Amino acid sequence: MAKVKHESQWYPLEAGESVLDGLLRQGVSVPNSCRAGACQSCLMKAVRGTVPEAARVGLKDTLVAQGYFLACTCRPTEGAELEVAGAEDLRVPARITSLTMLSSDVLRVRLHADAPFEYRAGQYLSLVRGDGLARSYSLASLPHEGVLELHVRLIPGGEMSGWLATEARPGDAVHVQGPAGNCFYVPGRPEQPLLLAGAGTGLAPLYGIVRDALGAGHTGPIWLFHGARTPAGLYLRDALRELAERHPHFHYRPSVLTGGSRDVAEGALDVLIRAECPKPVGYRAWLCGDPQLVLSLRKKLFLSGLSLKDLHADSFLPSAPQVETTASSASGAR
Amino acid sequence: MTEAAMKSVYEQIGGEPAMAAAVDVFYRKVLSDDRISHFFEDVDMERQAAKQKAFLTMVTGGPSRYSGRDMRAGHAHLVAQGLNDMHFDAVAGHLKETLEELGVPAPLVARVLTIAESARADVLNR
Numbered sequence: 001m002a003k004v005k006h007e008s009q010w011y012p013l014e015a016g017e018s019v020l021d022g023l024l025r026q027g028v029s030v031p032n033s034c035r036a037g038a039c040q041s042c043l044m045k046a047v048r049g050t051v052p053e054a055a056r057v058g059l060k061d062t063l064v065a066q067g068y069f070l071a072c073t074c075r076p077t078e079g080a081e082l083e084v085a086g087a088e089d090l091r092v093p094a095r096i097t098s099l100t101m102l103s104s105d106v107l108r109v110r111l112h113a114d115a116p117f118e119y120r121a122g123q124y125l126s127l128v129r130g131d132g133l134a135r136s137y138s139l140a141s142l143p144h145e146g147v148l149e150l151h152v153r154l155i156p157g158g159e160m161s162g163w164l165a166t167e168a169r170p171g172d173a174v175h176v177q178g179p180a181g182n183c184f185y186v187p188g189r190p191e192q193p194l195l196l197a198g199a200g201t202g203l204a205p206l207y208g209i210v211r212d213a214l215g216a217g218h219t220g221p222i223w224l225f226h227g228a229r230t231p232a233g234l235y236l237r238d239a240l241r242e243l244a245e246r247h248p249h250f251h252y253r254p255s256v257l258t259g260g261s262r263d264v265a266e267g268a269l270d271v272l273i274r275a276e277c278p279k280p281v282g283y284r285a286w287l288c289g290d291p292q293l294v295l296s297l298r299k300k301l302f303l304s305g306l307s308l309k310d311l312h313a314d315s316f317l318p319s320a321p322q323v324e325t326t327a328s329s330a331s332g333a334r
Numbered sequence: 335m336t337e338a339a340m341k342s343v344y345e346q347i348g349g350e351p352a353m354a355a356a357v358d359v360f361y362r363k364v365l366s367d368d369r370i371s372h373f374f375e376d377v378d379m380e381r382q383a384a385k386q387k388a389f390l391t392m393v394t395g396g397p398s399r400y401s402g403r404d405m406r407a408g409h410a411h412l413v414a415q416g417l418n419d420m421h422f423d424a425v426a427g428h429l430k431e432t433l434e435e436l437g438v439p440a441p442l443v444a445r446v447l448t449i450a451e452s453a454r455a456d457v458l459n460r
Contacts, residue, residue: 298379303366307358308383 002076005048005083013076019044019055019084020071030086031134031177033126034317035072039136040180041126042071043090049082058180063090091128091175092117094148098170102151103235106201107165109137111148117176119143121185121208122286124314125150125178127160135160138205138288138314139179142212148176151204151235181205183286183314185212191220195277195285195306197269197297199227202289205314207236209286214247222250223277227269227293230259251276269293270300281305284312291315343442344396347433353396356432357387363428370424373412393429393450405456413459422457426450 002013006028013022020042023030032042037057046067055074056064068087076082094117098110109127119125124138127150141149154161183205194213196206203226210224228234233256240252253265253276260266277283283306287294294315302308344353361383365371374382392398409417429450433443454460 295379299365302358302379303362305362308361308379309354309358 002078002080002082004076005081006085015078016075018072019074019076019082023071029132030071031126031128031132032072033135036317037070037073038180038315038317039124039126040070040178041128041134041136043068043087043177044071044074045069045085045087045089047083047085049076049080051082052076087177091177094174094176096168096170096172096174097147099164099168104232105154106235107152107154107161108140109150109152109164110141111150111174111176112146113148113176117148117179119179121212122183122205122314123179123181124205125176125180128175128177129160129163130173133159133163134177136178136180138181138201138208138316140204140207142208142215149204151201153201181314183209183288183312185209185216185218187216189220189284190216190218192218193220193277193280193283194218194222195225195273195280195283195301196223196287197225197227197273197285198288199269199293200233200289202226202287202294202316203236205288206286207240210243210250214243214250219249222247223253223273224251225253225255225269225273225276227255227257227272229257231256231261231264234264270297273297273301274304279305282307284310287311287313289316291317342395343438343445344391344394346442347394347436347438349396352436353387353390353394356390356436357383359435360390360428360432361386363432364425367424367428370421373415373417373421390429393446393453395449402453402456405453406459409457410459417458419454419458422454 004011004013004019004022006023011022011026011028013019020030020032020035030042030044033039046069051069051074055069057073059068059070093114094111095114096109097112100108102108119139121139121142124136125148126134126136128134137150137152139148140151141147152161152164154165196209198206206224210222213222224240226234234254237254244250244252253272255265255267255269255272258266265272280301285301285306287297294313298311298313301311365374388398388400392400426447430443430447433446
């Protein structure tokens with residue numbers, strides 16, 4: 001049996017159990033979200049003991065050097081003893097500055113960080129509420145704007161989105177942690193065609209990346225495809241149209257599955273992309289949003305000629321599905 | 335024997351950068367082939383592409399950790415799903431086409447295919 005020491009108490013882990021699951025099961029509050037090693041909300045620090053290599057995949061070298069690891073992917077070997085601490089040192093205090101609805105189910109949350117928070121447009125962060133509840137959101141802002149902007153989809157029953165939509169007020173204190181993610185624009189090859197595609201709030205990082213590329217003087221054509229089920233799911237349409245008017249090489253293509261119009265295409269996103277960019281050989285692409293859509297688009301774009309090294313994708317993993325399962329099965333047993 | 339003949343095909347065709355270029359072309363052919371694409375339905379494209387690159391590195395005589403035993407273990411689950419000579423031939427065909435498209439001289443292509451052929455028994459777990 002492996003065991004984990006947290007705040008001077010030892011917690012036994014069941015065989016194959018992750019540090020995160022073991023601590024949560026025994027009532028320790030650990031911020032977490034995707035539970036798949038992607039969002040980095042459950043970052044912890046190993047004070048003593050050995051952490052499996054898998055628990056450090058995707059972390060920056062500087063974090064690894066300081067002993068940080070991801071609690072969700074950390075499954076210590078049989079008999080291991082690990083002493084851990086939270087990652088509070090890495091969190092930056094921030095305040096909510098505004099909350100605005102961008103569409104019927106997308107909330108724009110703007111934050112002001114009270115300490116330097118460095119990131120690249122298109123990366124994501126963990127938003128941590130006072131009680132430790134954490135969720136990951138992509139940044140729609142640019143670093144020089146001095147404001148952190150998130151596009152939060154309101155999920156029925158969602159703890160964080162529900163709180164943001166109904167209870168949170170400008171001035172409320174939160175923390176941000178991160179950033180993480182590899183979806184960002186790197187200057188160079190300014191003539192290369194760019195293709196950005198996403199559905200729903202997958203637009204947030206793409207909005208940042210487009211403006212970053214334009215700001216860096218990218219001269220090649222830039223295609224932005226934003227998909228939604230219905231026109232109500234599209235947002236920032238005016239802002240993107242204005243951007244396209246100011247930059248003739250930027251092409252904004254909103255699309256919906258039903259309810260298309262003269263300005264909004266109707267149909268599947270991949271069909272629309274194929275019609276507008278039939279041969280994306282030599283393009284650089286970013287795909288963000290729903291994992292199924294991202295995986296399917298990635299494969300289609302690769303098969304139609306895009307090089308894997310030029311394909312950047314961030315799937316939005318649903319938060320903590322296992323917690324809900326555990327909670328419901330636990331309540332069912334009572 | 336000339337120096338060129340002593341070098342591995344891997345070195346002669348340009349080493350790692352050449353493999354990086356080849357893996358895109360090769361993997362694309364494999365994924366587009368209905369006869370074999372179902373064996374590559376792994377949704378993690380990055381990891382699958384890395385495997386394809388390791389395979390290309392091995393058959394061109396580059397630095398590779400593959401052994402016959404790894405080849406057997408790595409394909410056992412596919413053999414259980416019906417992997418056979420037809421599928422092996424299809425992959426070998428894509429390998430040949432890839433190298434030809436990238437301008438690799440015919441004698442080097444022939445050498446690569448000979449190495450690939452030597453892995454047939456291990457891949458098919460015979």
